[in-house]
Amino acid sequence: MVTKKYAKDFTIKYEExxxxxxxxxxxxxxxxxxxSDTDEKVGKTAKFFTLLLSVALIAFLVPLFIISTAARTxxxxxxxxxxxxxLVGMSAVTVDLWTEKPxxxxxxxxxxxxxxxxxxxxxVLFSGAATAGFITRLFVSPEMLPGDLVxxxxxxxxxxxxxxxxxxxxxxxxxxxxxxxxxx
Numbered sequence: 001m002v003t004k005k006y007a008k009d010f011t012i013k014y015e016e017x018x019x020x021x022x023x024x025x026x027x028x029x030x031x032x033x034x035x036s037d038t039d040e041k042v043g044k045t046a047k048f049f050t051l052l053l054s055v056a057l058i059a060f061l062v063p064l065f066i067i068s069t070a071a072r073t074x075x076x077x078x079x080x081x082x083x084x085x086x087l088v089g090m091s092a093v094t095v096d097l098w099t100e101k102p103x104x105x106x107x108x109x110x111x112x113x114x115x116x117x118x119x120x121x122x123x124v125l126f127s128g129a130a131t132a133g134f135i136t137r138l139f140v141s142p143e144m145l146p147g148d149l150v151x152x153x154x155x156x157x158x159x160x161x162x163x164x165x166x167x168x169x170x171x172x173x174x175x176x177x178x179x180x181x182x183x184x
Contacts, residue, residue: 006030006107032103034177039101045171046097052161052168053094056087056123059158068147073137076151079129083158086126089119090165093172102177109174117169123162131155 009030014022035042060083063071070076093116100108134155138144 003107006105009106028105030106032177033106033109033174034102034104036173036175037171041171042097045168046094048168048171049090049094049097049165052165053087053091056083056090056158056161056165059154059161060084060087063147063151063154066147066150068145068151069141069143070134070137070148070151073133076130076133076137079126079133080155080158083123083126083130083162086119086122089115090123093119097172104174104177112172113174116172117166120162120166120169124159124166127155127159127162131159 009028010026011029013025013027015025017023037045060080063080093112096108096112100112104112134152
């Protein structure tokens with residue numbers, strides 16, 4: 001299903017089947033795009049993003065299962081929980097880096113090149129807010145459980161992974177590939 005934004009990139013082509021019926025097919029007629037980097041660098045970016053997202057996912061999930069006072073503090077746990085949404089966005093971008101090969105349609109180009117910077121920025125903001133909330137909580141209420149140390153380490157790892165993902169956002173840049181004829 002094509003969204004309204006990308007509907008003008010497609011035309012309907014009618015073909016006759018062997019049984020004599022007409023079959024309608026959507027044919028992409030828009031511009032094609034390719035990654036700005038070579039295929040080798042895109043592969044390295046996919047591996048780099050996979051490694052960082054693995055660390056971020058573990059750092060996101062572990063504090064949710066450990067008993068700590070930080071997990072009971074709303075201004076710490078809410079930004080941490082909101083990291084889930086940009087984490088899913090970056091995961092989708094990483095899957096696309098592994099699976100999509102040039103030429104890319106405009107929809108895929110937008111999905112990869114525009115979602116990566118936004119998701120990475122939101123991860124930095126939310127994990128940074130959770131870290132700031134954790135530090136604030138230490139000054140307000142110095143009581144700590146052993147789980148708080150785990151929470152602090154995981155939050156630091158999540159913030160570091162988020163910053164590295166944000167720094168690598170330009171690796172998903174695309175350029176126009178010109179006209180491309182698909183052989184079908």
